[in-house]
Amino acid sequence: MALTETSGEEKSGLAGATETKQADVKGKIIEYAWWMQKQGYSPVTVESRTKKLTRLSRLGADLLNPESVKETIAKQPWKISTKANVAAIYGCFAKLHGLTWEPPIYKPNYEMPFIPTEAEIDQLIAACGKKLSALLQLIKETGVRIGEACRIRWIDLDLEQKTLRVQAEKNSKPRIFHISDKLISMLNMLPKKSERIFPNNPRSLENRFRTVRKRTALKLNNPRLMEIHFHTIRHWRATILYHQTKDILHVKEFLGHRSLNSTLTYINIERALSTAETTQNSMLKPHKNQKKSKPCLK
Numbered sequence: 001m002a003l004t005e006t007s008g009e010e011k012s013g014l015a016g017a018t019e020t021k022q023a024d025v026k027g028k029i030i031e032y033a034w035w036m037q038k039q040g041y042s043p044v045t046v047e048s049r050t051k052k053l054t055r056l057s058r059l060g061a062d063l064l065n066p067e068s069v070k071e072t073i074a075k076q077p078w079k080i081s082t083k084a085n086v087a088a089i090y091g092c093f094a095k096l097h098g099l100t101w102e103p104p105i106y107k108p109n110y111e112m113p114f115i116p117t118e119a120e121i122d123q124l125i126a127a128c129g130k131k132l133s134a135l136l137q138l139i140k141e142t143g144v145r146i147g148e149a150c151r152i153r154w155i156d157l158d159l160e161q162k163t164l165r166v167q168a169e170k171n172s173k174p175r176i177f178h179i180s181d182k183l184i185s186m187l188n189m190l191p192k193k194s195e196r197i198f199p200n201n202p203r204s205l206e207n208r209f210r211t212v213r214k215r216t217a218l219k220l221n222n223p224r225l226m227e228i229h230f231h232t233i234r235h236w237r238a239t240i241l242y243h244q245t246k247d248i249l250h251v252k253e254f255l256g257h258r259s260l261n262s263t264l265t266y267i268n269i270e271r272a273l274s275t276a277e278t279t280q281n282s283m284l285k286p287h288k289n290q291k292k293s294k295p296c297l298k
Contacts, residue, residue, distance in 0.1 A: 029063070029093075032093050032097075044146075047203065052086055056072060059072050066101045069090050070087075073104065074104065087106060113232065113235040114235075116224060120228065127216040128212050129212075130186070134183070138179075138183060139230060140233055141183055143255055145234065148167065151169070151200070152167075152197050152198065154196075157197070162179055164177050172256035175256055206229075213226060239266050239269050239270050242266045
């Protein structure tokens with residue numbers, strides 16, 4: 001047999017070894033997921049981190065070889081912030097399994113969040129079905145995170161007081177919101193088949209929302225709609241609230257932030273948007289020495 005040829009037994013052995021290694025890696029990921037659950041991580045975080053590690057493995061990374069992981073991350077056309085996030089997730093995985101991990105240096109540039117117009121948010125609300133439209137209206141009024149929205153139970157809704165109680169996530173604070181008659185009506189139209197108002201599956205909701213968003217963006221010929229996510233609407237709510245109150249501490253409590261540093265960014269966003277609006281309005285107004293044009297009368 002030539003040196004370049006491989007016998008059937010050798011091929012079978014290599015395939016078997018590969019399958020054994022893949023099963024071992026899968027077992028390590030499951031072990032990591034179980035560890036996160038025991039540590040009190042939210043189901044959303046557990047699912048998200050598990051999926052990212054599984055994707056790394058499918059991209060060719062050997063999760064039991066930190067250098068292989070580092071090389072795979074470096075090759076991906078991801079944003080710096082995404083690479084930093086994945087590297088941090090793997091670092092936790094590596095520590096749990098006793099692997100030596102020297103994380104790569106990814107310093108993401110701070111990006112100001114995209115803030116849509118209220119009309120654009122309303123266009124998406126109108127385009128969605130009952131459940132998704134109620135969810136978007138809820139986020140629009142309260143600025144809650146999607147994970148918080150998925151935890152809301154029917155008993156948290158007080159129809160008499162027109163309030164909604166929200167349990168906290170990500171070390172934030174629980175809150176109670178006064179909600180509009182419109183939102184109450186939208187919620188009352190939903191079937192009460194379970195304890196929670198919305199499915200406890202943010203990923204499924206996000207996938208459905210992406211489908212509607214893409215269809216609506218094409219229909220209205222507005223690519224800006226593609227930049228709107230659930231969290232984008234939270235950013236919009238916080239910016240509008242600061243614009244209305246100029247009270248950053250009130251915005252902090254409204255969002256459930258424990259640190260003021262997390263809230264301060266909305267001051268810069270509001271100032272930038274207000275400046276742009278003022279500039280645009282001043283450009284539309286006639287100069288004091290400029291005569292106003294009279295409409296042509298036929």
